[in-house]
Amino acid sequence: MKNIRTAIIGAGYRGRYLITLLQKINLFDIIAVSDISPNLSEIISQLFAGEKIPKIYNSGTDDYRRMLNENTVDLVIIASPWHLHKGQTIEALKSGCHVAIEVKG
Incomplete structure (x- = not known):
């Protein structure tokens, strides 16, 4: 079985927690993370040590769209602020990805 190419939108508390969980399941390959934090590189380096x-996509609030366009993604996990979930979900679905939303959509 091939691994699930996974992208994460949102690397705040919940997003980091979900990344940590997914790292423990060999079926998931986290290939890209999008968040507006200027410290995203440091956060991801710490989470993926070794x-x-x-x-990493952190060039503004819509950089997740570039992430979706530049990568072949099977699953997008959305852990951004709730008011952004609807638009990000629609864009991910338009890109042909399965979507998991942190809270009900």
């Missing part, structure tokens, strides 16, 4: 670092 592992392959995913691509």
Whole structure:
């Protein structure tokens, strides 16, 4: 069985927690993370110490769209602020990805 190419939108408290959980399941390959934090590189480096670092997208609130366009993603996990979930979900679905939302959509 091939691994699930996974992208994460949102690397705050919940997003970091979900990344940590997914790292323990060999079926998931986290290939990209998008968040507006200017410290995203540091956060991801700490979470992926000794592992392959995913691509980082943090050039503004819509950089997740570039992430979706530049990568072949099977699953997008959305852990951004709630008011952004609807638009991000729609964009991920338009890109042909399965979507998991942190809270009900």
